[in-house]
Amino acid sequence: xxxxxxxxxxxVSQGLDRELGFTERVRLRVHLAICEGCTNFSKQVAFVxxxxxxxxxxxxxx
Amino acid sequence: xxxxxxxxxxxxxxxLRYAGLQLRDAHAAEDAVQETLLAALAGEAGFxxxxxxxxxxxxxxxxxxxxxxxxxxxxxxxxxxxxFEALFDERGHWVEMPAAWADPGAALEQERFFxxxxxxxxxxxQKTSQAFMMREHxxxxxxxxxxxxxxxxxxxxxxxxxxxxxxxxxxTKEWFRK
Numbered sequence: 737x738x739x740x741x742x743x744x745x746x747x748v749s750q751g752l753d754r755e756l757g758f759t760e761r762v763r764l765r766v767h768l769a770i771c772e773g774c775t776n777f778s779k780q781v782a783f784v785x786x787x788x789x790x791x792x793x794x795x796x797x798x
Numbered sequence: 799x800x801x802x803x804x805x806x807x808x809x810x811x812x813x814l815r816y817a818g819l820q821l822r823d824a825h826a827a828e829d830a831v832q833e834t835l836l837a838a839l840a841g842e843a844g845f846x847x848x849x850x851x852x853x854x855x856x857x858x859x860x861x862x863x864x865x866x867x868x869x870x871x872x873x874x875x876x877x878x879x880x881x882f883e884a885l886f887d888e889r890g891h892w893v894e895m896p897a898a899w900a901d902p903g904a905a906l907e908q909e910r911f912f913x914x915x916x917x918x919x920x921x922x923x924q925k926t927s928q929a930f931m932m933r934e935h936x937x938x939x940x941x942x943x944x945x946x947x948x949x950x951x952x953x954x955x956x957x958x959x960x961x962x963x964x965x966x967x968x969x970t971k972e973w974f975r976k
Contacts, residue, residue, distance in 0.1 A: 740889060742886040742890035743890060749959040750955050750959070753933065753958055774896075779902075780899060780970075781966060784969070785934060787915055792935045792937075
C-alpha cells in the first residue's frame with residue numbers, strides 16, 4: 737500500500753524527532769520519488785529546522 | 799566584584815529576549831531571567847574563564863526556562879484536535895500542493911526573515927510552541943520533552959508536527975509569497 741501525502745507529512749515530521757524504521761524509510765522514499773508536493777514539503781520542514789538553529793545562535797540586536 | 803555584576807547585568811536584554819521567545823509570557827520570562835542573574839551573582843566562582851559569560855548565563859537560564867515550562871504546563875490544557883486535516887482531501891492528498899520556496903538560503907541572511915519567523919512562532923498555541931521550542935531551540939529530545947510536559951511520545955510528535963505545519967504555512971504566506 738502506497739502512503740498518502742497526509743501520512744508522508746506526519747512521517748517526515750517524525751523523522752526529525754525519532755529514528756524511522758526500515759519499512760517506514762523505504763515507503764517514504766518511494767512516495768517522495770514520485771510526489772513533488774511532498775518533496776517540497778520535506779525540504780521546507782528541514783529548512784524550518786535550519787532557520788530555528790540559526791535563530792538560537794543569533795545575538796540580540798541590543 | 800562590581801565589575802562582574804555590571805557585566806552580568808549587561809546580558810539582561812539578551813537573556814530576556816531569549817526567555818521571552820521560549821516562554822511567550824513576559825512575566826515568566828522576567829522571573830526566569832531574574833532567577834538566572836541572582837544564581838549567577840551567587841555562583842560567580844562557578845564561572846570559569848573558559849566559557850563566555852553569555853554562554854554560561856544562557857546555560858543557567860535554560861534550566862530556569864525548563865522549570866518555568868514545567869510549572870506552566872501543569873495548568874495548561876491539552877491542545878484541540880487536528881486543525882491541519884483540512885489541508886488534505888479524503889484520500890489524504892494535498893488540497894493545495896506545497897510549492898517550492900524561492901531561494902530559502904538567501905532568507906537566512908536577512909534579519910527581516912527572522913522577524914517573520916518570530917512572528918510566526920508567536921502565533922503557535924502555547925503548548926505546541928513549548929514543545930517545539932524545547933525541541934528546536936533548546937535541543938532536547940522527545941523523551942525529555944514528554945517528561946517535562948507530562949505527555950506521551952505520540953502526543954509530543956503530534957505537537958511537533960502541528961508546529962511545523964503551522965510554521966510552514968505562516969512562512970509561505972508571510973515571507974515566500976511576498
